[in-house]
Amino acid sequence: MKGEIKLMERFIDPCCDKCVNSKIKPCENFVECRLSGPICHENKECTGKRQAIIEKYNHSPGFFQH
Amino acid sequence: MYDKQILICAGTGCISSGALDVKGSLEKELEKHNLQDKVRIILSGCHGFCEKGPIFIVYPEDIFYCGVTAEDMPELVEEYLVKGNIVDRLLYKDPITGESVTSHENIPFYRQQKRLVLRNCGVIDPENIDEYIIRDGYSGLKKSLQMDPKEIIDTVKNSGLRGLGGAGFPTGRKWETAYKIESDKKYVVCNADEGDPGAFMDRSVLEGDPHSVLEGLMIAGKAIGSDEAYVYVRAEYPLAVRRLRKAIAQAEEYGLLGENILNSGFNFKVNVKEGAGAFVCGESTALVISIEGKRGMPKPLPRPRTTEAGLWDKPTLLNNVKTLSVIPQIINNGADWFAGIGTEKCKGTAVFALTGKTNCSGLIEVPMGIKLGKIIHEIGGGIPGGKKFKAVQTGGPSGGCLPESKLDLAVDFDTLLQAGSMMGSGGMVVLDETTCMVDVARYFLNFTVEESCGQCTPCRSGTLQMLEILNDICEGNGREGDVELLLELGKSIIDSSICGLGKSAPNPVLSTIDYFRDEYEAHIKDKTCPALVCKNLIIYDIDQEACTGCGRCRKNCPAGAIAGDKKEPHVIDQEKCTKCAICYDLCPDRFSAVKCLTGEKITAMAKGGGN
């Protein structure tokens, strides 16, 4: 699993060759897709890759917001 | 996956307290214990509690360490990360009870706060766009791209958001005006020329959450039909400029900024302009002129509103950093969410830089309508050293000083204005009994005189006249009628200056006269400075009975003004004394032999001295 996650270290990286987002041809669902994607196709591994980034960076629930 | 994440605050405050050395040392220690793959270090933006920096928080358990140094790292890693024992001496200590507090949630400084503008400050790594996206970043932009401009503007209008730059003008109405004007080109400008002494919230937002400002700019651009923005940042904020530039580069790389954003056909470009050290450029027309590469002087009257004819005479929407950074959340959560916070007329939160004579100082965000006293005594933890509260200065050189009787005030734009002060940039400086109100007024006037662009006479000459009168008063040369003259001058400067800087320049003087007139009178009539600050009105003297002749003052007096044999009471030569107060500060508490005297006591001492 770890080896595959390395393919997508940042949200900008495509999860697999089905991802169409690029600077030249931006995907309109880019933002949602990063959080709850993939949206345009179904693939558990691709979902896992996104989740891994979220887990890695979501260190704190945020504070002082009550 | 990491077992632990350590957040080290890397705002300007904590960096100057050694945060980067802490990081370096921590990395070494982690490697020593082979923990580098288990623990992730995040450099975050400002936590607000700059005074107790560097701030060091360990997640997931949320342990709040403060004032940590590089030297603490071996112990902290060994004891806490390896063995799991909390290092008590590095925890926050309650100033009243002296007890250790483990989580920030239980620190009074944080407990009363509500963070919207500062939502991500100190939470995310500001140099990592992914962290921003995870916390719903750019979702507001996405949503706004699917909205009609009218809809966006209505949301902002209904939220009740008012400009957080200080004046409190309704943001939605400003956007609507900019939207309605037809033009081939419109600009959005972010005012980050935070020049008020005592304010640093814009800096913290740019350093701690730069993407929120970019997202706010884009939403504003989409709403009014603009494709280009400028961020005008003070050159004194190098870290903020660097992080903002990095954020722009990342957003461009992600296709969230530039051409055809998210395939919507919307284009947007953000330019950064560094100011060059002129306070007056925070004024809207001066700021715009400065971006054009000219001398940053406010446009003379009559002048069109910047919203109608601003940058290169094009319609220009000018908003403050904080206003823009809260916009994405309003779009995301809806107008009602925001309107549910604050008071009836002032929605949302206010950000203050709470500094001066308080136990806890730093950046705070509170709901509008919070009591002034609560900010000072609960969040600020009261006045240090058992001293008495005297006044609180808000709004910087445009604001005023409020006395103890106003501590019950529910703080918002309107109440502060009615009380003779203002929200302004959000500086909130607490003054205790050792602060001279005339000196404070003089301090602000001095600032305005130096920063006046010199274009209009009332501001250029009027403030100088006021300053000279204040100098006279502080030096003991005040005359009867000076206070009345100050009031008259102040009023005419307010009436006749052409820009906001001049119009508000007399406020610090007028409000201190209003609430502390007796201090002015004491300086003028009795030639005394009750707070023992004004050098010409005080002397230092050694109490012959209390002095044991330890020699500390004598050895450290830079003017060589203190004489006396070992173990014999010392004497200050008043002719030589420069009143630097070093002897006063150095005299051990158990003797307290050096006294500061003013007014009649000086005369009494002179007589008693048998001259």
Place this chain on the structure above:
Amino acid sequence: MEDRLKEILSPFKTQRSDLIPVLQAVQHEYGYLPEQQMKGIAKFLGVPESQVYGVATFYAQFHFSPRGKNIIRMCRGTACHVKGVSKAADKIQEKLEIRVGETTPDLKFTYEEVACIGACGLAPVMMINDRTYGKLTPDKVKDIIDSYEETSEA
């Protein structure tokens, strides 16, 4: 135009709005704005020299004589004022034997005072180059200056 200036100017467009960034870039490179370079800037942007000077003299950031290797900026903000920054300020001026706006003869230090650095939580504060120092006392100031004296000699 000398090559060094040409290189500094190369990323800029010849438009009026680039005047302040150009001045900033030139000052960053030379440490101040030399007369010859001011002429070059005017020529490059097609703006009269008088106007280039007009703008440069308006902003506190620009300087027209060589400055020290280390720029000390003492904060005179409100929080610093009420927390007694003047003692630290006096100490520096006494130690370096220069006053506000002056440079030491060996060009090691320039001493300036600014309205507010924006690190009020640590008042009193000063900046040396891009580094901020907080909670200043006269003794601490002395040590900080000493550390710069040493490193610049090494």
